[in-house]
Amino acid sequence: MIGILCAMREELEPVLEKVEVTEIIEYARNRFYKAKFQNKNLILAYSKIGKVNSATTATIMIEKFGAKKILFSGVAGAVDADLKIGDLVIATKTCQHDVDLTVFGYDPGFIPESKVYFECDENLNSVAKKVAERLGIKLKEGIIASGDQFIHSKEKKDWIKKTFNAVAIEMEGGAVGCVTWTFDVPFFMLRAISDTAEEGAGVDFDKFLEESSKVSAQFLIEMLKGIDEE
Numbered sequence: 001m002i003g004i005l006c007a008m009r010e011e012l013e014p015v016l017e018k019v020e021v022t023e024i025i026e027y028a029r030n031r032f033y034k035a036k037f038q039n040k041n042l043i044l045a046y047s048k049i050g051k052v053n054s055a056t057t058a059t060i061m062i063e064k065f066g067a068k069k070i071l072f073s074g075v076a077g078a079v080d081a082d083l084k085i086g087d088l089v090i091a092t093k094t095c096q097h098d099v100d101l102t103v104f105g106y107d108p109g110f111i112p113e114s115k116v117y118f119e120c121d122e123n124l125n126s127v128a129k130k131v132a133e134r135l136g137i138k139l140k141e142g143i144i145a146s147g148d149q150f151i152h153s154k155e156k157k158d159w160i161k162k163t164f165n166a167v168a169i170e171m172e173g174g175a176v177g178c179v180t181w182t183f184d185v186p187f188f189m190l191r192a193i194s195d196t197a198e199e200g201a202g203v204d205f206d207k208f209l210e211e212s213s214k215v216s217a218q219f220l221i222e223m224l225k226g227i228d229e230e
């Protein structure tokens with residue numbers, strides 16, 4: 001079973017259009033779609049925005065539906081100057097930029113008995129890189145930072161860049177990374193850029209959410225062709 005997770009309805013819909021949905025299960029105030037793609041069994045859902053919602057949904061996919069890997073598709077704000085609206089980025093690692101226990105001497109993002117960075121699966125990342133090469137698509141790779149805040153300030157974005165060496169920001173990856181690390185489940189994080197995370201980002205986000213969601217979904221579907229269920 002492959003888990004496909006998004007945060008928002010707009011991110012999931014273009015994925016759902018390309019798979020054969022066989023069953024819809026209402027559970028935990030959410031809707032889970034069982035589906036087939038080229039004989040592979042999938043469980044799909046959008047979690048709603050944020051770290052708590054995405055952690056809950058990822059946990060349900062793993063514990064209730066038996067997901068053996070979690071693939072995330074959606075949109076992100078650009079941090080790296082190289083990234084433009086519509087560009088694709090995959091995470092090498094994810095982290096939580098809003099975790100702050102620095103008053104106790106810990107690094108930003110660090111929780112005792114846990115860690116700052118959650119590694120994404122190298123095999124899944126290499127499948128992504130091969131797909132990008134085959135299709136001639138630019139694909140950036142780097143750290144993606146998450147927090148329960150929509151970032152729309154150059155100052156805040158620069159702080160996240162400097163502190164976590166992040167290339168993009170969103171609101172779920174660090175939480176899903178923590179869950180998948182906890183359960184030892186391979187994790188893949190794909191995002192298409194919807195905004196620059198600077199002043200005015202909210203306007204761009206609304207304008208490009210659907211378009212960038214489709215870019216990410218289409219790439220994920222291409223990748224699915226080369227991914228095993230186990």
Ligand code: ADE
Binds near residue numbers: 075149198201
């Ligand atoms: N997702 C897309 N753009 C974002 C931003 N600027 N901040 C947080 N999450 C985002």
